[in-house]
Amino acid sequence: MAKRKVLITRRWPESVEARLSASYDTTLNEDDRPMSADALGRAFFEYDAICPTVSDQLPAGIFPSETPRAKILGNYGVGFSHIDTEAARAAGIVVTNTPDVLSECTADLAITLMLMAARRASEGEREVRAGKWTGWRPTHMVGTKVSGAVFGVLGFGRIGRTAAKRAHHGFGMKVIYYDAFPVKPELAAETQAEARDSIEAVLREADVVSLHMPGGKENYHLIDAARLAMMKPTAILVNTARGEVVDAAALADALNRGTIAGAGLDVYEGEPVIPEPLYATNAVLLPHLGSATQATREAMGMMVADNLDAFFAGKEPPNRVA
Template identity: 60%
Template sequence: MARPQILLTRRWPAAVERRLAESYDATLNAEDRPMSPTEIGAALRTFDAVCPTVSDALPAEVFAGVPRGRMLGNYGVGVNHIDLDAARAAEVVVSNTPGCLTDCTADLALTLMLMLARRAGEGERELRAGRWTGWRPTHLIGTRIGGRVLGIVGMGRIGRATARRAEAGFGMKIVYYNRSLPPAEEMAGLDATRLDCIDAVLEAADIVSLHIPGGGSNRHVIDARRLSLIGPAGMLINTARGDVVDQAALIAALAEGRLGGAGLDVYDGEPSVPAALTLMENAVLLPHLGSATDRTREAMGMMVVDNLDAFFSGRDLPNRVA
């Protein structure tokens, strides 16, 4: 019996590619070349399963003419790059990889907070450019995050992990907004105050960290008005999805001093990043590194393969989203 044909849209960790090759007729992207939506759509009409990443765009037209019984094994938690309604209409099954990247992304949120508060990005740029003239009492004075108020928007797995690190490691006070009340057992041991709305969190917090899905009603949920609520001394951290922040409004707020700073790992329309944003000294910019550790990226890939195995054996998928 012929093995199912699988296509990876990008290079994956070697251990995962080996496992795929052992079980499937796997086509790997050896050149790691990004694929267009047109190419992915053509692949869905040819392969039994396509494994995209969060950097691939899969709009509705990708699913036109796709035969039933296909699967998308998404390498990543977020699925706002996939038109899930169109996938369902085409009877294409979609899975994702929740949980395994929680700790790494929370670590990175704290990294961005510290870099921004201590002006580490500015300092490194100054040193590498040969402009550092030596230690002096007034040089690159930053701020401590210890004892400050951290506002979490989205108290899911990553939001909770970020809050726990901030509270235990730095004595930060936690306020948060989540649409639903998190289960008590998942909040056990965490001293966090739930506020009634996002605006209340932005007004109360010294630092705001975003942990909500992208797309839909969350697109530009942090707009010019809400950025003004954070204020000229406040900081915004985004390790969620780029489109939850109105990027043009963010640039204006940073340039005009209406926001103290921003630490970003994700961007609207990435990998394109506005030149104006790259010139901001009060911004720390990382290239979507949230899950970028060896163990995490391998675990993500293995989770995709677990979902593929379930799909092709007729079992319920562990992480089905459509």
């Protein structure tokens, strides 16, 4: 029996590519460049499975009106707002993701961004590298103390709760949160986290606001100029969720005006393009590194392979989202 044809849209860890190549007739993206919309559109008729990443945009218009050969999108990542799942469902295509395995590393990066922004680490490193540091002085690059401060979480899912654990147990921070869905009391008890009844309540009280909600239409520009104005002038915004959750122009304006003290960003709307105004602010800007450890990236790929194996064996994929 001929092997199923599988398209991997970007380079993945070698161990994952080797596993998929052993089980399937796998096409790898050797030059690791984003595929064009036309190429992705053709792939629906050339492959049995397509394995996209967040760098692949799959809006409604890319899905074929005719019956496609591809029957599953094995998404490499927990977030899938880059895929129009309703259009996939209408085309008879299953969509899976990779939850859980990247929670710890993404939470680690959220804490990294918090510390970098609070202690102005990015600014300081740039000053040293530019040869502009003139030596220690009491008023030089004074930052913000996070120990004992209030850590506000918007989106108290797996990653948000994991970040809260690090903030609470590592820095003695008080945790408050808002989630659109009920949170089991035992999950909040791990960090003595206190629920708030609105996003606005968290924004007004928190010293650090960490974003952990999904992207997509429902959360587009959730953090806009009006909500940034609700935050403390000493507060820090951290985003490791999805770029479209934050209005980047409004954030740049808020940082330049001193509406808030700083920001730590790992994701951007329209990435890899970063809005020019953000470069001129005291925001920490990282290139989407949330899950970027060898162990996590391998685990994500192996989970995609598990989803494909189950699907082609006629079983329900363990991580189906559509």
